[in-house]
Amino acid sequence: MAIADVDDMYFHYPRASLGAGDEGWTLCNISLAVHAGTTLGIVGESGSGKSTLIRVMCGLLHHQRGTVRFDGRDVGDFRGEDSKELRRKNQIVFQNPRRSLDPRMTIRRSLSEPTRALRGRKPDDDELIVSLEKVGLGREVLPRFPHQLSGGQLQRVGIARSLSVDPTILYADEPVSALDVSVQAQVLNLLMDLRDELGLTLVMVSHDLGVVSRMCEEIIVMRNGRIVEEGRTDVVLTRPESSYTTALLAAARAASL
Amino acid sequence: MLEIRDLRVHIDGHEIIHIDELDLPAGTRLGLVGESGSGKTMTATAIAGLLPNEAKASGTVRFDGQDLLELNDAEFSKIRGKRIGFVFQDPARALNPMMRIGRQVSESIRLHTNLTGRAVTDKVLELLDQVQLPDPAALVRRYPHQLSGGQQQRVLIAAAIATDPDLLIADEPTTALDVTVQEEILQLLISLSEERNMSVLFVSHDLGVIRFVCDRVAVIYGGHVVETGCVEHVISDPRHRYTTALLAANPGMPKTDDFASFMGQRLQTIPGHVPAVGKFPGGCRFRNRCEHASASCAEPPMPVTLGDGHRYSCWHPDEES
Amino acid sequence: MPDTPIPTITADTIDDDTAIPAPPASVWRHIARVPITLYLGGALVSSFVFVALLSFVWTPYPPNHLNMSNRLEPPGTPGFLLGTDRAGRDVITELMLGARNSLYVSVVSTVVAMIIGTSIGLAIAGSNRYFQGPLTRLVDTGLALPGILTALVLAAKLGPGNTTATLAIIAWQIPVAARVTIGPARQVLALDFVEAAYGYGRRRSYILVRHVLRNISPLLIVLGSVMFAAAILIEAALAFLGVGVQPPTSSWGRFLSETQSLLEAAPFLMFFPGLAIVLTVLGFNLLGDGLRTVLDPQQARTGSS
Numbered sequence: 001m002a003i004a005d006v007d008d009m010y011f012h013y014p015r016a017s018l019g020a021g022d023e024g025w026t027l028c029n030i031s032l033a034v035h036a037g038t039t040l041g042i043v044g045e046s047g048s049g050k051s052t053l054i055r056v057m058c059g060l061l062h063h064q065r066g067t068v069r070f071d072g073r074d075v076g077d078f079r080g081e082d083s084k085e086l087r088r089k090n091q092i093v094f095q096n097p098r099r100s101l102d103p104r105m106t107i108r109r110s111l112s113e114p115t116r117a118l119r120g121r122k123p124d125d126d127e128l129i130v131s132l133e134k135v136g137l138g139r140e141v142l143p144r145f146p147h148q149l150s151g152g153q154l155q156r157v158g159i160a161r162s163l164s165v166d167p168t169i170l171y172a173d174e175p176v177s178a179l180d181v182s183v184q185a186q187v188l189n190l191l192m193d194l195r196d197e198l199g200l201t202l203v204m205v206s207h208d209l210g211v212v213s214r215m216c217e218e219i220i221v222m223r224n225g226r227i228v229e230e231g232r233t234d235v236v237l238t239r240p241e242s243s244y245t246t247a248l249l250a251a252a253r254a255a256s257l
Numbered sequence: 258m259l260e261i262r263d264l265r266v267h268i269d270g271h272e273i274i275h276i277d278e279l280d281l282p283a284g285t286r287l288g289l290v291g292e293s294g295s296g297k298t299m300t301a302t303a304i305a306g307l308l309p310n311e312a313k314a315s316g317t318v319r320f321d322g323q324d325l326l327e328l329n330d331a332e333f334s335k336i337r338g339k340r341i342g343f344v345f346q347d348p349a350r351a352l353n354p355m356m357r358i359g360r361q362v363s364e365s366i367r368l369h370t371n372l373t374g375r376a377v378t379d380k381v382l383e384l385l386d387q388v389q390l391p392d393p394a395a396l397v398r399r400y401p402h403q404l405s406g407g408q409q410q411r412v413l414i415a416a417a418i419a420t421d422p423d424l425l426i427a428d429e430p431t432t433a434l435d436v437t438v439q440e441e442i443l444q445l446l447i448s449l450s451e452e453r454n455m456s457v458l459f460v461s462h463d464l465g466v467i468r469f470v471c472d473r474v475a476v477i478y479g480g481h482v483v484e485t486g487c488v489e490h491v492i493s494d495p496r497h498r499y500t501t502a503l504l505a506a507n508p509g510m511p512k513t514d515d516f517a518s519f520m521g522q523r524l525q526t527i528p529g530h531v532p533a534v535g536k537f538p539g540g541c542r543f544r545n546r547c548e549h550a551s552a553s554c555a556e557p558p559m560p561v562t563l564g565d566g567h568r569y570s571c572w573h574p575d576e577e578s
Numbered sequence: 579m580p581d582t583p584i585p586t587i588t589a590d591t592i593d594d595d596t597a598i599p600a601p602p603a604s605v606w607r608h609i610a611r612v613p614i615t616l617y618l619g620g621a622l623v624s625s626f627v628f629v630a631l632l633s634f635v636w637t638p639y640p641p642n643h644l645n646m647s648n649r650l651e652p653p654g655t656p657g658f659l660l661g662t663d664r665a666g667r668d669v670i671t672e673l674m675l676g677a678r679n680s681l682y683v684s685v686v687s688t689v690v691a692m693i694i695g696t697s698i699g700l701a702i703a704g705s706n707r708y709f710q711g712p713l714t715r716l717v718d719t720g721l722a723l724p725g726i727l728t729a730l731v732l733a734a735k736l737g738p739g740n741t742t743a744t745l746a747i748i749a750w751q752i753p754v755a756a757r758v759t760i761g762p763a764r765q766v767l768a769l770d771f772v773e774a775a776y777g778y779g780r781r782r783s784y785i786l787v788r789h790v791l792r793n794i795s796p797l798l799i800v801l802g803s804v805m806f807a808a809a810i811l812i813e814a815a816l817a818f819l820g821v822g823v824q825p826p827t828s829s830w831g832r833f834l835s836e837t838q839s840l841l842e843a844a845p846f847l848m849f850f851p852g853l854a855i856v857l858t859v860l861g862f863n864l865l866g867d868g869l870r871t872v873l874d875p876q877q878a879r880t881g882s883s
Contacts, residue, residue: 045435045437045438046435152530180462181464181506181507182506182526182527183292183530185525185527186526188508189523193523207435208436208508209510210511214520215521217520234516234520237511237516238516247437248436248437251439252436254443255436255443255468256465256509257464257492257507
């Protein structure tokens with residue numbers, strides 16, 4: 001069962017100048033489905049539109065053409081109280097943990113924001129500590145400010161924050177790119193563990209094919225706003241059909257261990 | 258070309274870098290690999306003589322026979338511009354957005370050579386061609402924002418090799434670039450190094466990239482070189498526990514027939530985190546994070562040399578290969 | 579259960595640098611961590627506020643106590659510590675009464691102008707992109723209007739006086755506050771944590787107040803001190819033009835403007851209101867600087883940037 005699906009979607013940013021054909025559109029002709037409990041990887045280089053795609057899918061950006069559905073319902077149909085449900089069930093983890101937390105808010109406050117906003121209540125410390133423990137952090141980070149924590153710790157806070165409202169789909173936008181190799185490994189392991197424990201559906205954007213190979217059973221390859229290839233990761237990356245995917249693989253292999 | 262002996266850098270009373278011995282023969286490429294806080298960038302900065310005022314360096318950094326640390330600022334500047342070139346991480350930031358490309362590349366030519374006027378313009382075009390940029394004549398009139406990331410980095414490389422330096426110091430030159438572009442830039446660096454017999458000191462956190470570009474590698478942790486040697490040897494037969502850990506934590510890419518076992522496999526992580534400056538333990542810097550540490554690790558490990566310049570300093574090395 | 583333990587970051591694995599320092603052992607330590615500018619600024623400002631308030635209950639001489647036999651006495655004359663002005667009024671008394679007035683006008687006008695101006699700026703920064711351009715230009719038009727002209731027009735309609743001066747300063751300063759707020763507010767709105775806030779359902783108004791306003795507050799504090807300084811000077815200018823406060827009400831500005839013509843007869847006289855203005859403006863600036871440092875989580879907690 002697809003919990004989110006997209007059908008022939010086109011998106012352009014508000015002040016884009018549209019030209020002939022597809023000029024000016026950031027996303028063109030996107031169709032895909034996300035199945036419950038799976039991990040989907042979206043790969044592409046800069047300008048491929050991968051980050052934009054997940055924002056449209058979770059309703060943060062509004063597409064101009066085509067359909068985007070969550071749980072069978074059109075994303076635009078979620079109004080009023082329902083829109084909160086849509087937000088709650090679709091959470092994003094951002095790339096740079098130092099920028100995705102308000103530097104003037106304590107960790108305690110940042111962590112409790114989603115619950116305050118989407119569930120209308122203030123979580124007490126015990127609840128926050130449970131969230132923190134899930135990501136391997138202790139209560140001592142609660143009164144601190146972001147600048148007092150390391151990048152890895154902050155990214156864990158970011159993950160804890162998104163999970164605090166029990167989302168159905170977790171979108172991760174390059175969740176480990178800004179981290180050191182050993183910290184990256186910790187966070188990737190964490191994401192895999194959480195996914196298995198909580199039965200999360202994970203949509204992960206990454207430019208790193210190695211990371212995607214490790215984490216995602218399904219993969220979509222994007223280029224210039226279009227889907228170039230899709231399917232099961234092991235199939236697409238062993239027998240790529242598109243020359244772009246082949247080039248991407250070759251380049252990735254060359255500079256990897 | 259470059260011989261480093263007992264290089265120490267002190268800031269605020271803390272010894273943050275201590276490199277016993279490191280060599281970079283002419284025309285070869287050496288990778289300095291480490292994570293943030295390892296001291297790799299600081300080491301490159303020390304070699305380049307660009308340390309901040311609060312930092313004090315001691316020891317010998319012999320460049321083509323001459324000890325750089327004995328030079329004063331003026332002399333060092335001359336050498337730096339003419340014989341050492343630099344390429345940094347974020348090309349967009351290293352380029353002046355208000356200056357045309359041609360002018361930026363020609364600046365170092367004008368500073369360090371006797372060429373003027375027409376000769377300079379010709380040299381610029383020649384350099385842009387050597388870094389495989391299309392249509393150099395049109396490019397010189399453009400501004401940085403009109404170029405892609407990869408093109409910008411090529412421009413910076415052109416500027417760096419303008420004076421035909423003997424040493425090129427590259428600090429994470431491809432980290433901000435797409436993977437396909439990265440491969441091209443790395444290939445470019447390799448061919449430039451071979452054609453011009455130019456040594457390259459390549460600083461990176463990515464072992465995969467270093468394996469692609471470099472002949473030799475030095476693994477840095479806590480300002481110390483924990484292992485060094487020929488890149489293939491160090492990667493296939495790592496000895497220092499940090500090297501092993503770094504390799505295990507690297508996500509890597511699965512081999513074609515290996516996907517099924519790759520998927521869902523957890524990565525080996527290193528417990529703890531890199532300490533801040535001055536908070537490293539005495540003796541072996543890695544011992545508070547190493548599961549093989551013992552009491553003897555409180556003493557600085559003695560370097561052990563295997564064949565072919567493969568050297569490491571660890572009391573409990575990893576003997577499986 | 580995960581098969582490799584996720585390293586738990588406990589108190590002992592976190593660096594000392596990242597740990598919140600233990601509460602200072604003594605009160606003195608606590609006091610020493612507050613920047614000196616806050617003390618100096620606070621001292622200056624509170625002295626002036628004190629003097630202003632004191633003037634309601636006591637002044638060395640009664641207000642407007644004319645003493646024509648003691649006109650233009652120099653400082654140090656027995657009974658008149660700082661001298662007298664052209665009507666024989668004691669300088670100290672005049673300064674105290676003037677403090678009341680100048681502070682009232684400047685503080686009220688700055689606070690009101692900032693509240694209105696910043697709100698406008700935030701609203702524009704958060705508005706639809708199509709409107710932002712034209713709206714910002716509208717604010718620029720406000721900036722371009724000569725403030726003195728506005729003041730004169732207001733004086734013509736409402737008559738000169740404190741209220742007119744206050745209103746004129748407010749009208750003059752609102753576009754300044756708005757214009758200065760727009761740029762930084764837009765920058766904060768482009769940051770990731772704002773996007774994250776939208777992601778967990780926060781509305782734009784909440785984001786503007788809770789996230790944007792807080793993150794531009796250092797800037798606003800500095801803006802406030804600058805605007806306050808401008809207000810005092812504008813008040814003086816308006817008094818000089820006869821548009822502001824009228825005799826017999828005292829004001830530093832009016833006092834200062836009167837001393838202009840007395841330069842030969844009593845050169846010392848202009849020193850006092852001038853000094854009063856300088857010290858008050860300095861006090862607010864230092865206070866603003868100190869507040870900014872204290873309120874910044876990054877500086878307050880670790881003690882270093």
